[in-house]
Amino acid sequence: MTNEKIKFSPIIVGTMRLGAWGAKMNTSELERFVESCLEMGLNDFDHADIYGHYTTEEDFGKLLQSNSSLRSKIQITTKCGIKLVSENRPDYSINSYDSSKQHIIQSAENSLQFLSTDYLDLLLIHRPDFLMNPHEIAEAFQILKTSGKVKHFGVSNFTPQQFDLLNQFTPLATNQVEISIKHLNCFEDGTLLQCQKHNITPTAWSPLGGGDVFRLSSDPKILRIREVGNELAKKYNATLDQILLAWLNAHPSEIVSVIGTSKIERVKSSLEALNIKLTKEDWYRLWKSSTGSEIA
Numbered sequence: 001m002t003n004e005k006i007k008f009s010p011i012i013v014g015t016m017r018l019g020a021w022g023a024k025m026n027t028s029e030l031e032r033f034v035e036s037c038l039e040m041g042l043n044d045f046d047h048a049d050i051y052g053h054y055t056t057e058e059d060f061g062k063l064l065q066s067n068s069s070l071r072s073k074i075q076i077t078t079k080c081g082i083k084l085v086s087e088n089r090p091d092y093s094i095n096s097y098d099s100s101k102q103h104i105i106q107s108a109e110n111s112l113q114f115l116s117t118d119y120l121d122l123l124l125i126h127r128p129d130f131l132m133n134p135h136e137i138a139e140a141f142q143i144l145k146t147s148g149k150v151k152h153f154g155v156s157n158f159t160p161q162q163f164d165l166l167n168q169f170t171p172l173a174t175n176q177v178e179i180s181i182k183h184l185n186c187f188e189d190g191t192l193l194q195c196q197k198h199n200i201t202p203t204a205w206s207p208l209g210g211g212d213v214f215r216l217s218s219d220p221k222i223l224r225i226r227e228v229g230n231e232l233a234k235k236y237n238a239t240l241d242q243i244l245l246a247w248l249n250a251h252p253s254e255i256v257s258v259i260g261t262s263k264i265e266r267v268k269s270s271l272e273a274l275n276i277k278l279t280k281e282d283w284y285r286l287w288k289s290s291t292g293s294e295i296a
Ligand SMILES: NC(=O)c1ccc[n+]([C@@H]2O[C@H](COP(=O)([O-])OP(=O)(O)OC[C@H]3O[C@@H](n4cnc5c(N)ncnc54)[C@H](OP(=O)(O)O)[C@@H]3O)[C@@H](O)[C@H]2O)c1
Pocket: 013, 014, 015, 016, 017, 046, 047, 126, 156, 157, 176, 177, 204, 205, 206, 207, 208, 209, 210, 211, 212, 214, 241, 258, 259, 260, 261, 262, 263, 266
């Protein structure tokens, strides 16, 4: 299956921590944040139906309703397939996955309504469903594509084998996976190689390890990462977060980070990080700080 190359902005802005699960921005705060991102050339916003216990899409939708010129300037990714027990979903009795045709279509319809838009740029299956039927997912994607409701499709947290299976039936535009100095699996399990092979852009969630490297910690791995990261920050006249993003950006698969900050100055600093070019030795210094073991 030939994969469609989707053009992302240099950094994708995650919305998980902007609403009820974090900064609790009201519409005007969200507007300032989104407008500032756009001024920097960042027009990609990453959602999921579940964020804020099913409320953050709606928060964003209120902004799109109040400022109708915004929709055409941005790209919206959202995700479906996790059923999260929540007072906003009283029918769910256990956290579970559902990638049935009916659930995907209903979830996309809900997202369109909450986001106050008539199309989504990218819809991802949020996590692999052990009961997934690739034919059924492909059928759902086809229906959503033909009706003009969704432009592109992809997955998140899929293993290379799961990606391959679904990609045989429907072209996938990305695998959004956890990649950071704290979480190295994708470098070793074939995920990034697969993206390179199919010319697909990998997108990295929690690129700063969810902020763990900045918090008080006694974890030896975090302490090692922080020590080496801060040394490199001095060397490159940068900040620790910039070094960690530059580290991801150095990979030839052209990883695009999905950042999670709610502070606009940190968004700016993340974008500036893309100008930092680490030497290969410094890249491996950070790798070693994470694994704690000699490389060769
Ligand atoms: N597909 C999936 O399964 C999945 C899973 C999780 C997340 N996501 C997506 O990925 C996005 C990013 O995830 P994430 O929020 O975990 O990413 P992250 O960028 O690794 O972490 C963001 C956290 O780090 C803090 N932070 C950033 N820079 C800092 C600094 N210099 N000093 C101190 N704290 C700093 C932020 O706090 P401040 O707000 O104070 O800056 C925020 O709490 C989410 O919004 C969501 O869109 C996807």
